[in-house]
Amino acid sequence: MFRGTKPLLVAVGVAFALSVAPPARADNLNLDISGQIYMKYMYQNNNTQGCLSMSNPFWVDNIGGSNGVCSEAALIFNAKLGPKVSAGLVIQSRWGALWQDWWENGDLKPGIQDTSGASLGMDHAAYMKLRSAWIRFAPPIPTVSWVTVGSSDFSMWNAWTIGKSRYIDRYNGGGAFVEGKIIPNDLLTYTVGAMGLPKLWAGPGWQTGLKDSDPLAYLWGTDWAFALKLGTRPFKDLRLTLVATLIKDWEADKYSPMLTGPPSADRGANMSIGLVTRFTGINGTLEAVYTPSALEWLSVNGMLAASSNYVNPAYATNMVRNGQGFSPVVFKTNDRLESIPAEALAGTLTLSAFDPFEIGLSLQLQYFNIGTDFNAVMGARREADVLLTDGIITGGFTRGGQLPTLNVANEFQDWDEPWYESCIGWTGITGVLEYVNAGFKGGLEYTYIGYNTNMQDRDVKNQYPDFLYTNGFTDTTAFTSQADYANVYDRGKDPRSVYEQFQQRSTHVAVLNVQQLLPFLPGGVLNGKLKYIHDEDKRKLSDPNSVYLGEEYLGFLSVALQPLPELKTTVGYEYTYWNELGREGTYQSGFTPANTYRQTAQAGIAYAFGGVLFSYTLQYFWKNLDRAPANYNMHWNVWRSKATIEVAF
């Protein structure tokens, strides 16, 4: 090689490399890869198979069932390209493949006799799916703090507007979000976002244009939600937050000249097709939190909410009329039967005094008033709770809450998960006294619930969905998806049912919770709960025989132990008695009573070792539903268990 050639080649090579290199790259790429493995075993003494207690029976869905064991794996990539740029993605297997699903490849062959055992569809093939992808950066643009594009759980808004996606959907949503500060020192912050509407549930008929669900609609790729949040802290003790959201489900204008005839300019055709509204949902909240510095034990939280939901009946099939009263939206009309928005206000005012006398006694008072037509169609569907009260649906083992939407989701869940009820129309007051002293903690609640939805001869045929089953305490323990969407086993009221043709209802709820540490047992904790509900609905005022009167008596006791640092055990028992007059029947044939006796026993262990977490819960419940002589009695004798093991690495 000629003298001096090598440095020249090196220089040329470097120059070439620089010339073909990307114009910019990460300064210090920091890629973090983590993973999760989750396995679940389920048992129940019935004839179902699957790894999900309650699936959904309304479409081709074969993952629900109570006997089986399934695995799930996820790979999580987090990349930090620099102090102001990061990105990430999640690749996760699809849930539904049982360990018994050997050779399953998802080769669905509908309508063909298939003996391959490999044809249950992709849900049984455990395929890896891109579940999440996001980019987050902080450009040097005035007021902008962060820009996020991609997957989101929508948790930046609230349950009254656009709620945080439920756990199983936490990766599914996508949007673009900008957050920043207009005035420093928290005097004015903002977040704006545009989000793709979930095509399955965020609209009339629980979809935004699935043609097989609604023959009047077929376009869902044009549908978006828009949101704005403004926050301010005008002074230290006061924080104000405004959230406004707009949901737009658009369809192609079916009368567009491009769709109704030849593309002739004489007809006004211009190779474009306009959009018309199928559904518009507007929600807003103004929340104020006042925590006076002079009274550190005091907190006042006030929230005013508004909602307006408009359905265009030319593009959305009226599910009140055509879906047996099952609809997540009201199809409101005026006197001329023209579709109009269903509009309402809602508000809560919560006063919290945290141990003001420094004797361990705290007090919370909440006033709530939710209008008849209030509905947060994209509000939180579960895993949130907007009211202080224990509510009606919760039990001892069963947790849950109240949400201001008809879109409450009590599906795609297991028997040990919380239950949620719609609180649309609720108005009343809750008082909670809590006392803490050494190893004792006790809470006493009283709630009165009146109903803005009280009305005689409400139009539940065309406008207001009643979800068909309007009365009776909801038995969350005995709920099964296979039969109970049709209520074959008489599990009581649908948790979404807030409208009745005839209603004059009021409810009293009293709850006592106690927790006592048991120092003589390793990690011992005793939990107890007593609950009483008096639920009266005079129904048709002109018919005194139509009264519903339900009383619930619930007692719950459990003991938790931790004999080893890595081992926890729990054993508990719950007894429930429902005495219900006028639970079943019709206005024509009259109403008859029912008595329900339910006992539930449950034991569980949890074992954590070196990053592995194992848990096992065994439950037995026994129930008698005495409906005679109007109908036959029913009896439950159910054993079921659920075990999980998971590891993160």
Added chain:
Amino acid sequence: MRKNLMLLGFLAFSVAGCGLENLLGTLGRSPDARPASTLQGWFPWAGVKTTSMVVTDGGGNTVVPFDTVIGADDSYTLKLPSSKYQFLRVQARLGDMETRTIVPSIGEESLVTGVDTDDRNVTETIIVEARLAHDGQTFQLLSPEVYQGTRTLIRAAFDVPGPTQDLLNMVGRIMPKADPLSATADPFFFRVPEVGSDWTVKSSPLDSGWIARNPFDYVGNGVVQTDTLALDAALVAAAKLYQPAGCIDRTRMRVVFSVDFNQGALNGNGGSIDRFKWAKDKPGKQMFFVGWVHKDSPVQDSKVNSDLGASTPNIVKMYDDGTNGDEVAGDNIWTVYFDVPLDPNPANVLRIGYKYTWGTRGAAWTGSEEWPGNSRIIEVVDVNGDGFVNRRDVFGDEATNKDNSNLSLSPRNTGSITWTTDLRGCGPEAREQKTTLHNAATCEQWLTPKSIGPITGACTGT
């Protein structure tokens, strides 16, 4: 300054993404007007408006307007769902009077004016109704073009002395007697007349009880009439003068195509058909016909070619609503018909290529045609002499009338069909044939359309 520009640029970028185009693009936008077949006319009576207008088609089916506007200036507008209609009768009710006005035809997205509820239209209507009753005919079997000749004759006769003018004058005297506040269920006049084949009036347009209670001189001869006899006689005299059904036209032929789109309909082999093997289904689709004058045709007629769709798919729509030759609404058998010229020389037969598409208006071939690269063929020859060339096919059938790549299992199948190929012993595939409902493998009986008649021409006199 730079930061402000960046902010502006960023905001502009934001506006351009994430559905904001939809939001901004729909602000202030009004939905497109629904396409309509619109009828407009006037009420002859001022001040009092009818509260009831009903439209029926030639088959007696009620056509419900999706928009009705009755103006303060005594005008009215009825918007019917856009379609081709024949022999609409617009019925307006004012108290105890019902008027009827005939609209011989109206097309898609079109407007017909002058549908007035006046004495001239009422008189024309009851003349035609009386004549059809006498002839045992219905509006469904009439031809709009032929009817125009009859209408011209009737309207000309209104203006010259004679039976027609006499009847007009009687109607004109009766109409002001209407009581707009009457709540009678059935109108006292003008009812649909029933006239027997011997010209006896079985049911008069005028209620005999009403005229008995309200006698007056409706003839205009100074004699108070207490019955309907004079009106009935005038009606019969006028009805004898016209033939709304027209006379058979030997110079044209009505060619009817219908296609069975029912799942489970059998192909020429007696086997099942996957309707969506090539066509894709989605909401808003319907059946279209596409045809052309075949290159082998001795007759090359550009107008016929255009009427058939000129090889452009998804333009000529077919009907499954009981109109336009369709016999049963909603049975998934779609129908369309064309009137084509007949050459006196039988050797000059018109040959047509065609196929069916399941599509949306203006859509392309792909995803809508029953199969690609082939066509159906037919000669316009009235094999059974019923005045029609009537062809029934099964959508997607590749074993009967499919010119190339024919999948018939018949030993006569050579892979394609010619103008004389007889695959199933039913006669040439390229001719009208006997048919079997939902089964293209057999041919059991001739189909003669019942909801439309053969082509007739205007008769110029009695």
